[in-house]
Amino acid sequence: MLKFILPLILLMKFNKEWKVSQVGLFFLSFLISVNCYHNFFLFNSGFSLGMDYISYIMILLSVWIVSLILISSQKIKNLNNFSSSFISTNIFLLLFLMLTFSSMDYLMFYISFEASLIPTLILILGWGYQPERIQAGIYMLFYTLAFSLPLLVSLLIYYFLTGSLVISLGVPLEGENYLYKFWYMSTVLAFLVKLPMFMFHLWLPKAHVEAPIAGSMILAGVLLKLGGYGLIRVLIMFQEMNKSFCWFWVSLGIVGGVYISLMCMRQVDMKSLIAYSSVVHMSLVLCGIMIFSLWGLAGSVILMVGHGLCSSGLFCLANMVYERTGSRSLMVNKGLLAFMPSMGLWWFLLSVSNMASPPSLNLMGEIMLILTVLSWSKISILGISLLSFFSAAYTLYMYSLSQHGIFYNSLYSCCSGKVSEYLSLFLHWLPLNAMIMNSTLLMI
Amino acid sequence: MTFPISYFLFFCTLLTGTSLSICSSSWFGAWIGLELNLLSFIPLIAIKLCPYATEAAIKYFLIQAMASTILIMSSSMHMFSNDFSYILITLSLLLKLGAAPLHFWFPQVIEGLTWPQAFILLTIQKLAPMFLISYLTYSSNLIFMITLAAILSSLIGALGGLNIMKLRKLMAFSSINHMSWMLIAMTINDMMWLTYFLFYSFISGSVIILLHSTQTYSISNLMNQNKNSSILNLLLPLNLLSLGGLPPFMGFSPKWIMIQLLSSKMMIFSLLVILFSSLITLYFYLRIFIPMILLSFPSFSSLLKIKSLWAFSPFLAIFTFINMFGLCLPIPFSI
Helix, strand or coil, X not given: CHHHHHHXXXXXXXXXXXXXXXXXXXXXXXXXXXXXXXXXXXXXXXXXXXXXXXXXXXXXXXXXXXXXXHHHCHHHHHHCCCHHHXXXXXXXXXXXXXXXXXXXXXXXXXXXXXXXXXXXXXXXXXXXXXXXXXXXXXXXHHHHHHHHHHXXXXXXXXXXXXXXXXXXXXXXXXXXXXXXXXXXXXXXXXXXXXXXXXXXXXXXXXXXXHCCHHHHHHHHHHHHHHHHHHHHHHCCCCHHHHHHHHHHHHHHHHHHHHHHHHHHCCCCEHHHXXXXXXXXXXXXXXXXXXXXXXXXXXXXXXXXXXXXHHHHHHHHHHHHHHHHHCCCECCCCCCHHHHCHHHHHHHHHHHHHHCCCCCCHHHXXXXXXXXXXXXXXXCCHHHHHHHHHHHHHHHHHHHHHHHCCCCCHHHCCCCCCCHHHHHHHHHHHHHHHHHHHHHHHCCC | CXXXXXXXHHHHHHHHHHHHHHHCCXXXXXXXXXXXXXXXXXXXXXXXXXXXXXXXXXXXXXHHHHXXXXXXXXXXXXXXXXXXXXHHHHHHHHHHHCCHHHCCHHHHHHCCCCHHHHHXXXXXXXXXXXXXXXXXXXXXXXXXXXXXXXXXXXHHXXXXXXXXXXXXXXXXXXHHHXXXXXXXXXXXXXXXXXXXXXXXXXXXXXXXXXHHHHCCCEHHHHHHCHHHCHHHHHHHHHHHXXXXXXXXXXXXXXXXXXXXXXXXXXXXXXXXXHHHHHHHHHHHHHHHHHHHHHCCCHHHHCCCCCCCHHHCCHHHHHHHHHHHHHHHCCHHHCC
């Protein structure tokens, strides 16, 4: 693992040079992606770090998203808005994310999981747009911190009782009394808040709306996946307990997903629409993880990767519109097809990927998850069909409302997209639709 | 910085008093040490003859003299009523410490001090009463009292600092909150509270050096002068987050040790109270530095000459470095 982490640390030296760090990050993601030959359970291990199949794809995703962030936030470089501290914040964030995904120890996982909050907070507070970003940042920090401090306590109790915090050596706990239930809840809720599950999702739309493009991309692309990844790791300890709580999480996921997708249909802010749509996708991921089947696990990992690329690309698009018109409102941004015609293609491609159209990873993940949920209970077909119908409906709503219609007259002289913007969208879209050809990379 | 030679003399007797009261085998000796400590701190406070410092010195003297009186009275009393005298001794020591139900003098006194004196009050002056309390943890009554004081001071330290704009008062309330961790550690293990104390004095020292080198005493001061050095914008927030105990910084490690200790003794209730009140203290640390971050614009800072902060104090660099990366310290030993 150190051969990926040390270059990253060295890259912080070049935070004054935007282009050098951008090329460096892309080179690092190339180096990680050629490691895909792995065919053993654990590899690159050492220094209590190591990767297995899930960690590998998550690390690749996070490096990729951070290098795309640097392409998409060129505006910070152009305005010289603390560009060197921007780069070092992002690289710190990436470092903590890599440590989180590759740590083989629950406590190190916890520490780097919490540490990734601080650069995110600095991103939101430092480069956000409006004064409300203070509220959003503090809300996010305290919401996630209040639920993850019990996680620390429960991990240390686990260490005290079983004597080890190494992830793959975890002993399943067998106990059914109230203390165990409390313990289980305090462990799982930290990740359910981060995921976010319906009813604990309130921090997410706030943070997304106030965050700069970099913050939105990293939140939707990687930080939400920390929740799913942590659940996969932590549920090893609570196998017995989780079986008795499975019905609750799955039904909350499906009903909440339907409810949130209805909420999406009445959003007027593009960013908050995309943020709510990620809550819908994550509720499916939650179902897949909690059911404890092989297809459920593989499907949720695939959907996490697909959603990370897709919604981060959609946030990019929303930001491009925002940079030109100064508004994210769907009431103002109408008829964009007329003044950014070639961007319409990317709106279309990323929107249909968000709807889980054929050659995308989202399709594969959703098929696997739908099959899992159906094999778990036949009644859930009602909720699942409503969920996938409405998730197509709100994406169509976003696409048609922003692209069609009569456009606002003062937008005549706006320029269409720049090459770097098309590049960043293409690099979101390509892995999303090409990785389905080698899906063994994502299956577990 | 120039200071009179008497400063040095009084500082030596201050340390002598502390070590005398720690090492003494009788309560009388402990009382002598505490008195020596008190009487040499008073001139240290009043070294500048301004009304605020004098007021602080008088308040400090009255409170500490009362606590010492109770201490010497109850220690002479314990031949005929053993339990009662120890309860009184504990209360008087808690008063000397400024722990929760008896904390009211503490923010008021610290308001009149300069930063180095405040640092002495926050760390060295805590040492002797803490040690004396840690000698008292043998009966369940006293342990209950100490636990109660710990829980109360965690709540009061968290809630008291919420609405305050003065940095010294904020540091006082944060010290009351941190004292709760030390008091609860004291009921379990003698070594742990000392470890926590060392970590706490290190971190608060690094914050105080930073604030002293820029002579800031309130949040609005911080907002006005943040433009003269952009590195202060970065360092002070990170140091404060370390004081709040967020994971990648050194402040997390004493919390980690304490949580492990308390959860191994299954003291879940008091642990949760202290943990969540320290989350509230994190909120007022955030309140200190959020205006600093928000009000710094790149267009302003390029106009002004950036003065190197390392020129202020030689300790600053090493303190803040260890503060940032202290949690990585065990890594070379874990291979």
